[in-house]
Amino acid sequence: MEHSSSAMLEVAGLSCSRDDRLLFSGLSFGLRPGQVLLLEGSNGSGKTTLLRILCGFREADGGEIFWAGRRIAESRYFADMAYVGHADGTKKELTVLENLRFALALGHPGQYSIDLALQKVRLSGYDDSPVQSLSAGQKRRLSLARLLVTHSILWILDEPFTSLDKQGIELIETLMDEHAKNGGMVILTSHHDLTFPHLGLQRIHLDSCP
């Protein structure tokens, strides 16, 4: 099914309920290359649920999601997106390098080499450390390095700032900014407000949805 719009990611009339409670309905938005979307809302407002629907883990009760004009199931969507959730998605018994190599084997190569990506997230020199020896913040940065080594246009980040210090938060914001400037897109949830003056930052407040 073709769907014409200038937006790369187009969400139309999405609704979802959980345990017979309506989380949101008629939710529509579009995201163009270079845009960052911040989802706000209190706990239980359905932020994480929305992200999981966007990842295809959960099915919406109604509505459609389009990627480049096609339904996501019929598009290159899953080759073009990457997700970092509450769980890091890394193996604690494996080293930093082994984890990134595995991520690379599962996806398509992205714009950075593993070395370069580790430099970017300030984990150079940790190549051969097992992930279980890293601090919580370092683990988080490692899962971000995964975004850099694999090809991904759309980043979906669930609470990326948890367990990060001030420099860590700055680092993520810089990475997001760079990604957006290169024509990428970011959707994230966060309790903090973003400090970085992003180009084209959109906000959606989920509590305001009926």
Next chain:
Amino acid sequence: MSFIPAPISRFFHRTASPPHFYTLADKLLPWLTVLFLLLLIPGLYGGLVMAPADYQQGDSYRIIYIHVPAAWMSLFIYVLMAVMGGIALVWRMKLAEVMLISSAPIGAGFTLVALVTGSLWGKPMWGTWWVWDARLTSELILLFLYLGVTSLYGAIEDKRSAARAVSILALVGVVNIPIIHYSVEWWNTLHQGPTVSKMDKPSIHISMLIPLLLMAGAFKVYYAIAVLQAAKLELIKREPSAQWVKNLLEQNA
């Protein structure tokens, strides 16, 4: 949905909407009950009174009129559950999920009946309550398959996920049933027990066959009645705060 003509798919979607289905079930139930009695009463009379006693087994063979239809139903319902599981997975039809999970206890009930009556029939014939006869063994494994379905559905909290899980399980089970059946048959001929199964295909007289078929029909209609009742409950459980449930409450009040 694309390969189904639009009017038919529209018809299905309307019929499958919970309030519509609920009222439809209410309309159907009296007719089904009448049909059930019309099949059951002559079936029981023919089976218990009219049909002559078997020359070998005497009157004990009369258990056949519930044992065999129950065994048929136990398989029939499982296959039906797998079909509904397939529909639920492919077309995401909530009604199919509801019918699938409503069928499971009824199917398990029939399986239990087939096992218990088989055992009660076997005691005078074999002199023991249980024999590892091919049919009883298959039926026992079928009971485990049913129990797997109901306990998996009960264990998963999110009922939409649970329905999805149970649909997958029913499909896997139905592929396995013929394999299980065949393997048990083979195993049974290998370890030939001390008795010859007398339950297998008695050359049946017409006066015995007619009540058997009537009872089989009655059990099928019973299933329809019971599954509609269970589905009505499940529909309300699924969406207790939906508008149609509120309307229903007002009607009752």
Next chain:
Amino acid sequence: MSLENFFAMGGYAFYVWTSYGITLAVLLWNLFAPIVQRKQLLRQLALKQKRAQQ
């Protein structure tokens, strides 16, 4: 055929009638359990609704 003969089932009364009895019990249970549960559920929901309106 007398009624007594009918109930005796040629000496197999226990097996035949137990079979029919258990079948009846299982089928009735599967039929009426959902009906009773539904009535209970509707009563609960009605109560809840009344409380919400007050």
Next chain:
Amino acid sequence: MPLIQAFFAIVRRDLLLAFRRRAEMANPLFFFVLVVTLFPLAVGAQPNLLRAMAPGVIWVSALLAALLSLDGLFRSDFEDGSLEQLLLSPHPLSVLVLGKVFAHWLVTGLPLLLVAPLLALFMGLPEQAMPTLWLSLILATPLLSLIGAIGVALTVGLRRGGMILSLLVLPLYVPVLIFASGAVDRAAGGLPTGAQINILAAMLLLALVLTPLPTAAALKMSVN
């Protein structure tokens, strides 16, 4: 071929993980030996009785050992979020799942072959049945992993999925048990076992093609 690369990346990663957690790896093996040891203690050590029971006892124990090891198949991936990443991979999930099952079999199924002669010795299984026992283990243990994977995928999201897992999986194991122990039994009696071995091989091929699909669907349901 990126798909084949991804398949072998999974196998490699899971083997590496198994190697780093090697303490856990041996548990199903000990369990297998232990269960078989219990039988002579329970029924008495008459050689004739044990010999008659040997194929059944060895195969039931293998089944239980396989069941015990299944829990680890997707559990850690589910807990640390790796499973989510697998689902998001552009490659078909069923192929990735097949890679995981293959690695799991290499780690838990294959070692059973090593201890099988020891157990045959314990139970007094005739030597002539040994090749058939090995062959049945080679064909049937991957079947146990493939079928079991469906059950694990369905229950991995549950906090106490263990009991339900056995309820789901054991009935599906019945044909495997019948043909595998039947083959060993016939071999012990000096009878030909071609039919049983062929059926096991056919079931294995069928399972290789068919089981990854429901497993993948069930994993998607579990991640939800």
